[in-house]
Amino acid sequence: MKFYSTRNKNLEETLSYSILNGLAPDGGLFMPEKFLSLDLSQCRTFAEIAFEASSKFVDGDIDDEELKNICNEAFNFPIPIVEIAKNTFVMELFHGPTMAFKDFGARFMARMVSALKDDPAQRTTVIVATSGDTGGAVASGFHGVRGIDVVLLYPKGKVSPLQEKQLTTWGDNITAIEVEGSFDDCQRMVKESFHDQTVKENLNLTAANSINIARLIPQMLYYLHAVKELGSKELIFSVPSGNFGNLTAGVFAKRLGMPLKKFIASTNINDAVPRYLESGAFEPKPSVKTISNAMDVGEASNFERLMDLYGNSLEDIQKDVTGYSFNDELTALRMKQLYEEKDYLIDPHGAVGLLGAEKYREEQSDSESPIVVLGTAHPAKFNEVVEDHLGFSPEIPHRLSVLTDKKKNSIPCSNDFKEFKEILLGKRR
Numbered sequence: 299m300k301f302y303s304t305r306n307k308n309l310e311e312t313l314s315y316s317i318l319n320g321l322a323p324d325g326g327l328f329m330p331e332k333f334l335s336l337d338l339s340q341c342r343t344f345a346e347i348a349f350e351a352s353s354k355f356v357d358g359d360i361d362d363e364e365l366k367n368i369c370n371e372a373f374n375f376p377i378p379i380v381e382i383a384k385n386t387f388v389m390e391l392f393h394g395p396t397m398a399f400k401d402f403g404a405r406f407m408a409r410m411v412s413a414l415k416d417d418p419a420q421r422t423t424v425i426v427a428t429s430g431d432t433g434g435a436v437a438s439g440f441h442g443v444r445g446i447d448v449v450l451l452y453p454k455g456k457v458s459p460l461q462e463k464q465l466t467t468w469g470d471n472i473t474a475i476e477v478e479g480s481f482d483d484c485q486r487m488v489k490e491s492f493h494d495q496t497v498k499e500n501l502n503l504t505a506a507n508s509i510n511i512a513r514l515i516p517q518m519l520y521y522l523h524a525v526k527e528l529g530s531k532e533l534i535f536s537v538p539s540g541n542f543g544n545l546t547a548g549v550f551a552k553r554l555g556m557p558l559k560k561f562i563a564s565t566n567i568n569d570a571v572p573r574y575l576e577s578g579a580f581e582p583k584p585s586v587k588t589i590s591n592a593m594d595v596g597e598a599s600n601f602e603r604l605m606d607l608y609g610n611s612l613e614d615i616q617k618d619v620t621g622y623s624f625n626d627e628l629t630a631l632r633m634k635q636l637y638e639e640k641d642y643l644i645d646p647h648g649a650v651g652l653l654g655a656e657k658y659r660e661e662q663s664d665s666e667s668p669i670v671v672l673g674t675a676h677p678a679k680f681n682e683v684v685e686d687h688l689g690f691s692p693e694i695p696h697r698l699s700v701l702t703d704k705k706k707n708s709i710p711c712s713n714d715f716k717e718f719k720e721i722l723l724g725k726r727r
Contacts, residue, residue: 299357301328301511304606313359314414317407317512318422320505321492327603328511330355333553338526344377345369347526348519352406354554355515360413368413372405377520379527382642385666386655388673389524392645396464397676397698398592399544400435402520403513408439408446410512411504415445425449425491425722426506427484429540430457430592431675434464436506437472448506449722450474451484454710456587456594460679460694463701466708475721479713480585482596485541490715491722500723508543509599517547518554524670525556532559534669536655538647539563539621540593542571542600544672549607549618559667563621564654566590566629571598572621578612589626589683590646592675622654629653630687637688645677 300310303326311319316328334354341347348369349362356365375393382388394401415422424446426436433450440448450465454476457465466474477484488505491497508514524533535558537545545561552558563571566588574580582597608615632649636642644652651671659665677684678694685691711717 299355300331302331303327304329304602313356317410317414317510318504320503320510321489325489325493327509327599329603329606333550336554336556338522341526344373344519344523347522348373348516351519351522351554352515364413368406368409372409372516373402377523379524379670380642382636382640385668387528387668387670388644388648389520389670390673391520392673392676395438395697396431396434397679397695398431398435399672399674400431401438402516403508404435404439404506406516407506407510407512408443411446412443420502421445421447422502422504423447423449424504424506425451425488427451427481427488428465429453429481429594430461432507434461437465437468441468441472442470446471448472451477451487453477453479453481453484456481456591458591458680458682460681460698460701462706463704466706467701467704469707474708475711475718476708477711477713480596481594482585483713485599487713487715487718494719497719497722507599508541514543514547514550517544518551521548521551521558522556528668530668531557532667533557534560534562534658534667536562536564536651536658536669536671538590538593538651538672538674539565539571540568540595540598542598542604545619546600546603546607549604552618561619562654562658563619564651565621565623566593566650567623567625568594568596569623570596571601572623575616575619575621589680590629590650592647593650620658622657624650624653630683634688643677643684643692644673645675645680646683647675648673
């Protein structure tokens with residue numbers, strides 16, 4: 299299969315080029331040239347679903363046996379779907395190694411990069427901007443992989459302490475850069491790297507954010523899992539949204555023929571996309587810090603893909619996507635209420651997703667349609683938020699608690715690309 303640029307449909311590349319380069323040469327994002335019909339009737343396990351769906355995009359670039367092995371290795375953890383109210387479910391996507399949904403994309407991408415490289419010994423630099431969970435998942439997925447260097451950029455003081463430990467305690471082939479600025483600054487510097495001639499001449503560069511098509515393919519898989527598990531003809535998904543890769547992946551699943559009725563784009567006060575869905579004007583603003591920090595994105599990169607999928611038609615996207623935003627006060631209150639009423643602890647991002655689901659039900663007067671809220675991170679990753687608003691510290695799973703005593707190792711950097719470029723080229727470490 300070929301993948302075209304969102305900025306020029308005539309610019310087509312192979313899967314290998316699309317993954318190993320991250321961005322199209324014109325700065326656009328890669329999109330599959332077509333969506334093939336998908337039949338999951340014979341699939342019994344998540345790995346089988348993953349193989350069947352991803353093979354529609356891989357299409358011969360990797361042989362079937364290798365792709366099956368990638369799916370079996372990448373997705374070897376459970377994905378519970380918990381009913382917390384009548385016809386309202388939380389799909390827990392945080393049972394992987396770093397306890398966030400980003401494990402799906404990062405583990406799949408790490409194995410795809412290894413499989414697609416012509417020379418395993420040739421060094422490739424993977425750069426990623428993170429507002430919280432992405433960087434930890436990418437570090438985990440690529441740690442120790444031969445021929446891969448990972449550079450993580452994260453905004454200073456804007457990730458939780460546990461998230462920061464997941465970014466800065468790896469060593470070896472993982473370098474963490476602590477940026478004086480916002481996630482948008484980090485994301486901007488990543489994109490600038492791909493257009494800088496000196497960087498391109500000295501490094502084989504790819505991106506591990508959801509701008510990389512290798513992240514979106516695996517993120518569509520849990521939508522398929524929910525369809526298979528719940529057996530509903532029409533599911534609604536409430537998606538905690540920041541960079542909008544997760545929601546875009548859901549639209550991918552729908553385009554494969556899956557019975558997905560509606561997507562709810564649930565955001566915090568960084569609400570450029572809900573405002574667009576309301577007014578038709580896309581007006582990004584500088585990101586604002588919230589307790590749901592992974593969604594603190596001012597300008598969503600994958601909005602460009604969404605516009606491509608819907609032909610830049612506001613009317614068409616409104617048929618599939620509804621957007622709401624919620625402030626920290628409402629988010630914390632919903633976390634507290636859910637715990638007191640149902641003895642279920644949800645993280646701030648999941649709480650935003652739940653608020654979106656409930657507002658949609660209220661507006662549509664719909665109590666019967668099943669809504670699946672994507673539970674994107676384990677609440678223990680936000681133990682300070684839980685303690686501040688619920689009055690207790692959640693039990694921290696062992697895989698997170700072992701990070702507590704590890705030494706942070708990061709490189710400070712301003713939000714000036716020139717300074718980051720020096721670090722990236724090894725001139726200042």
